[in-house]
Each structure stands twice: as C-alpha cells, then as structure tokens.
Amino acid sequence: MTDIIWGTVTKVIANNKFEINVTHRKDENTNNYDDNETVIFTEIDIMSLPADPSLRTIQQIEDAIKGKFIKCEVITRCDDKMLNCNVFHSGAGGY
Amino acid sequence: MAKQWTPIYLNKNQKFEFIDELSSGVIPALVVKKAFSLEKCKKITEKILDFNYISSGPGIVKKIGESLNSFINQKGAYFEKTKLIDKKLEQHFLHSKDPRISMQNLLSSVFAMETRVAKENNSNYSNGVFRFHGSDESFKIHRDSAHFEATDYNVSNFPLQFSAVLHLQQAEYGGELVLYRKSWTSDDEKYRSPYFGYSEKVVNNIESIKIKPEIGDIVIINPIHYHTISKIKGTCDRISAGFFFAPTDEQKLACWA
Numbered sequence: 001m002t003d004i005i006w007g008t009v010t011k012v013i014a015n016n017k018f019e020i021n022v023t024h025r026k027d028e029n030t031n032n033y034d035d036n037e038t039v040i041f042t043e044i045d046i047m048s049l050p051a052d053p054s055l056r057t058i059q060q061i062e063d064a065i066k067g068k069f070i071k072c073e074v075i076t077r078c079d080d081k082m083l084n085c086n087v088f089h090s091g092a093g094g095y
Numbered sequence: 096m097a098k099q100w101t102p103i104y105l106n107k108n109q110k111f112e113f114i115d116e117l118s119s120g121v122i123p124a125l126v127v128k129k130a131f132s133l134e135k136c137k138k139i140t141e142k143i144l145d146f147n148y149i150s151s152g153p154g155i156v157k158k159i160g161e162s163l164n165s166f167i168n169q170k171g172a173y174f175e176k177t178k179l180i181d182k183k184l185e186q187h188f189l190h191s192k193d194p195r196i197s198m199q200n201l202l203s204s205v206f207a208m209e210t211r212v213a214k215e216n217n218s219n220y221s222n223g224v225f226r227f228h229g230s231d232e233s234f235k236i237h238r239d240s241a242h243f244e245a246t247d248y249n250v251s252n253f254p255l256q257f258s259a260v261l262h263l264q265q266a267e268y269g270g271e272l273v274l275y276r277k278s279w280t281s282d283d284e285k286y287r288s289p290y291f292g293y294s295e296k297v298v299n300n301i302e303s304i305k306i307k308p309e310i311g312d313i314v315i316i317n318p319i320h321y322h323t324i325s326k327i328k329g330t331c332d333r334i335s336a337g338f339f340f341a342p343t344d345e346q347k348l349a350c351w352a
Binding site for chain 1: 164318
C-alpha cells in the first residue's frame with residue numbers, strides 16, 4: 001500500500017519541487033513523515049498546468065498549488081531526504 | 096461588547112438593500128420568509144424524490160444536480176454532466192417549473208438585479224443542487240469559495256459569492272444552519288480535512304448562531320463564513336435546493352453550483 005500524506009504547500013522551489021507542511025498522514029503509512037517535508041513530484045493532476053512537465057514554470061506551479069491543501073502519494077524517499085511523490089488535488093474545503 | 100449578530104428577515108415582496116453588510120458579515124444572514132408556500136414545497140419534494148439521478152460528492156452523501164467541487168480538475172466533465180442533468184431536471188419539472196429557476200427569479204426581485212445562470216464558453220454552469228441530509232450523517236464545518244478553490248473556472252474571478260438555500264423539507268430534530276462569526280483565511284488551510292471541510296479547531300471559541308429555517312424559507316449568507324448543519328435526528332431527511340450567486344460588473348447576479 002502506498003503511503004499518503006496531506007498538507008498545505010508552503011514554498012515552491014522549482015517547477016517540480018515544493019515544501020509542504022504535513023498535517024495529515026494515512027493511518028496505515030509504513031514510514032514516518034516530518035511536519036515539514038520537501039517533495040519532488042513526477043505526476044501532478046492540477047488541470048491548469050501544462051501536461052508536458054518541461055513547459056511548466058515555477059510561477060505556474062505557485063499559482064496552482066501554493067497555499068493549497070494537497071495529497072501526496074509517496075513513491076520513495078530519496079537519498080537527500082526529499083520525497084518523490086505523485087501529487088493530487090485533495091477534496092474540497094466547501095461546496 | 097460586539098454588536099449582536101442577528102439575521103435580517105424579509106418577506107418575498109420586500110427588497111434587500113444591505114448587500115454590502117451581508118458581504119462583510121455585519122449581517123450574518125438574510126432569511127426570505129415563506130418564499131415558497133408549504134404546498135409548493137411539498138409538491139417540489141414529492142417531485143424531486145421521484146427523480147432517479149442521485150449522486151454523491153465531497154461533503155454530501157445524497158444530492159441531485161452537479162456542483163463544482165466534484166469536478167475541480169475535470170472542467171469538461173462538469174459542463175457535460177451539468178448539461179445532461181439540468182436538461183433532465185428541466186423535463187422533470189416541465190409542468191411545475193424548476194424551483195431553482197423560481198429561486199433565481201425571486202433573487203432578481205429581492206436584490207433588484209437580473210439573475211441568470213453563469214456561462215463559460217457558451218456552456219451553462221449548474222443551476223443548483225438539491226441536497227438530502229439524513230440522521231446518520233455528520234456534517235463538517237466548511238466554507239465555500241470558488242475564488243480560492245475553483246481557480247480554473249471563470250466564476251473564481253468573482254471576488255465574493257453568496258449562497259441561497261431553499262428549505263423544502265425539515266428534519267424532525269436538528270438540521271439548523273450553524274453559522275460562525277469567522278471568515279476563512281488562507282492560513283486556515285492547515286485545519287483542512289483530507290476529503291471535505293475543516294477541523295472543529297478552526298472555529299474554537301468563535302461566536303456562532305443557529306438558524307432554524309421553516310419550510311419555504313430561503314436563507315442567504317456569505318459562505319466565506321464557516322458554517323455547518325447541526326446533527327439531525329428522526330426519520331425525515333432535511334431537503335434543500337441551493338446555489339451560489341455573485342454580483343457581476345454589469346450589475347446583474349450570476350449563479351452557479
């Protein structure tokens with residue numbers, strides 16, 4: 001089973017990398033996650049972003065996810081401690 | 096001491112001139128009393144209970160009609176499904192008028208502004224959603240903000256939004272609207288729940304009011320204020336019809352769900 005964490009994006013570092021304030025962790029997670037993690041993403045399901053990762057800019061990533069509550073499915077933790085994740089929009093704060 | 100926070104009550108023939116105060120939260124809610132007659136609400140309820148296209152979405156187990164929050168990243172699907180379901184509802188209410196359209200007409204009168212469903216690239220947004228809230232459910236504290244949450248949709252360009260909810264059937268016990276004297280800010284995202292709404296911590300020690308609408312009442316709020324529904328007991332679902340609306344640059348009201 002994939003580990004999942006949720007939280008708000010606090011800082012976009014590159015067009016495939018951001019910092020997240022982790023507020024929720026799936027109960028069945030195998031590994032532990034700090035309150036603040038750095039995520040490198042391979043897939044992201046945000047509609048406004050270009051499908052081709054090479055066309056994405058930091059500004060576009062910021063507009064799309066900075067301050068937003070997202071879900072990260074953890075693929076692996078890299079040697080440099082960063083998390084390699086698939087990133088998804090998560091639920092809704094209202095109707 | 097802070098001023099008392101109490102709703103304004105109007106009848107459906109009166110005009111409401113304090114939209115800025117409703118927007119800012121000085122006035123927590125506008126309740127249009129007996130906007131629809133008891134008999135009319137009973138007929139609408141019977142009709143909607145006979146409609147087969149029931150779905151669920153974030154924060155709602157049973158609903159009829161589409162809403163943006165089920166399609167945050169599927170804009171094409173939202174407009175396709177909205178077209179399908181609103182066409183079916185139009186046919187279903189062919190001889191008795193879709194109550195969501197009647198609500199739009201009533202808002203035109205109350206706010207003295209023409210009200211129309213919002214459009215994007217010639218596609219109509221949803222006219223509204225019928226929601227069923229039952230006794231076995233718990234309701235999350237939430238706020239509604241297309242401006243923050245639905246940024247890929249044109250309605251997110253409206254800086255403020257209101258919600259209008261017509262109460263068609265009451266629960267036997269509970270089912271009040273609980274409205275908190277606190278507006279959402281982006282800092283509150285840390286209190287988000289993974290699937291819908293927020294932790295109760297977001298309204299810790301915040302003043303709240305309860306509004307118990309009667310059948311036929313329309314309750315209008317600025318839904319950026321946190322709100323929820325009190326626990327329902329009994330065999331009857333709380334049934335309502337609702338949508339969001341916003342003033343446009345053309346001094347009209349655009350609505351969507």
